[in-house]
Amino acid sequence: MALLETDGLTKSFGGLVAVDDVDLAIEEGESISVIGPNGAGKSTLINLVTRMLDASEGDISFKGDSILHDEPHEVVQKGVSRSFQTASIFPELSVEENAQIAALAAEHGSFKLNFLRHRNNYGEVDRLARRTLDAVGLLGQRDVAAEDLPYGDKRRLELGIALASEPDLLLMDEPTAGMSPEETADTVKLVEQVKEELDLTILLVEHDMEVVFNVSDRIVVLNRGSVIAEGSPEEVQGDPDVQEAYLGGVEG
Numbered sequence: 383m384a385l386l387e388t389d390g391l392t393k394s395f396g397g398l399v400a401v402d403d404v405d406l407a408i409e410e411g412e413s414i415s416v417i418g419p420n421g422a423g424k425s426t427l428i429n430l431v432t433r434m435l436d437a438s439e440g441d442i443s444f445k446g447d448s449i450l451h452d453e454p455h456e457v458v459q460k461g462v463s464r465s466f467q468t469a470s471i472f473p474e475l476s477v478e479e480n481a482q483i484a485a486l487a488a489e490h491g492s493f494k495l496n497f498l499r500h501r502n503n504y505g506e507v508d509r510l511a512r513r514t515l516d517a518v519g520l521l522g523q524r525d526v527a528a529e530d531l532p533y534g535d536k537r538r539l540e541l542g543i544a545l546a547s548e549p550d551l552l553l554m555d556e557p558t559a560g561m562s563p564e565e566t567a568d569t570v571k572l573v574e575q576v577k578e579e580l581d582l583t584i585l586l587v588e589h590d591m592e593v594v595f596n597v598s599d600r601i602v603v604l605n606r607g608s609v610i611a612e613g614s615p616e617e618v619q620g621d622p623d624v625q626e627a628y629l630g631g632v633e634g
């Protein structure tokens with residue numbers, strides 16, 4: 383059984399079909415990248431999986447159960463987390479407080495605002511926050527205000543916040559956007575390290591092909607909402623439909 387599966391997943395915005403009949407199966411432990419020219423539907427696909435958007439048609443299942451009608455926080459609690467391209471950091475709070483809030487938020491739904499249990503469980507929140515900061519290499523900066531972190535470390539904190547819910551599946555939307563080549567290389571290393579350490583399955587949306595080819599077991603290529611190719615980095619690279627889609631993207 384695949385960890386995440388989409389079946390005929392479709393999202394229309396008025397007349398525009400942003401995601402068109404997409405069947406995707408991500409096995410546990412895989413690193414998959416979704417690539418495609420601008421407007422191909424990559425972000426929409428992630429927004430459907432995290433339940434930020436309602437699907438028009440089709441189904442999404444996680445660990446074998448449909449999550450099509452779940453609330454976004456329920457999906458997080460089931461083990462799907464998203465990092466990057468979200469304003470998840472509280473700038474004035476310390477690095478550790480940011481991680482604690484993320485760990486608390488992840489528990490929130492399951493405790494149904496039962497504050498007493500929250501309090502009893504504070505040790506667990508604390509443990510999770512520290513484990514997360516350790517995994518992203520920020521434990522030594524736990525007392526620093528988040529806004530005072532250098533850019534690369536802020537991105538590390540964003541990753542830490544996503545990991546505080548102890549996900550099985552980590553969705554990453556352009557994790558290296560705006561980074562220098564060194565920061566990009568560091569991020570790739572970090573992602574691979576946390577994947578190993580925390581046993582993650584990864585779905586990556588990324589424009590930087592070097593990053594994609596470095597971290598992916600398998601690549602899915604979207605164009606105008608549809609999957610036009612799927613395979614290993616080598617297979618996808620040599621695919622004429624993929625080259626055509628990218629050239630078309632540049633011209634259009």
Ligand SMILES: Nc1ncnc2c1ncn2[C@@H]1O[C@H](COP(=O)(O)OP(=O)(O)OP(=O)(O)O)[C@@H](O)[C@H]1O
Nearest residue numbers: 395398399400418419420421422423424425426427
């Ligand atoms: N909320 C929305 N309302 C209307 N149209 C939308 C909405 N969100 C996305 N679209 C359209 O859906 C299509 C797919 O957009 P999406 O952002 O998913 O593409 P993308 O592959 O992530 O692009 P990029 O690489 O530029 O981020 C685009 O044509 C876009 O204009």
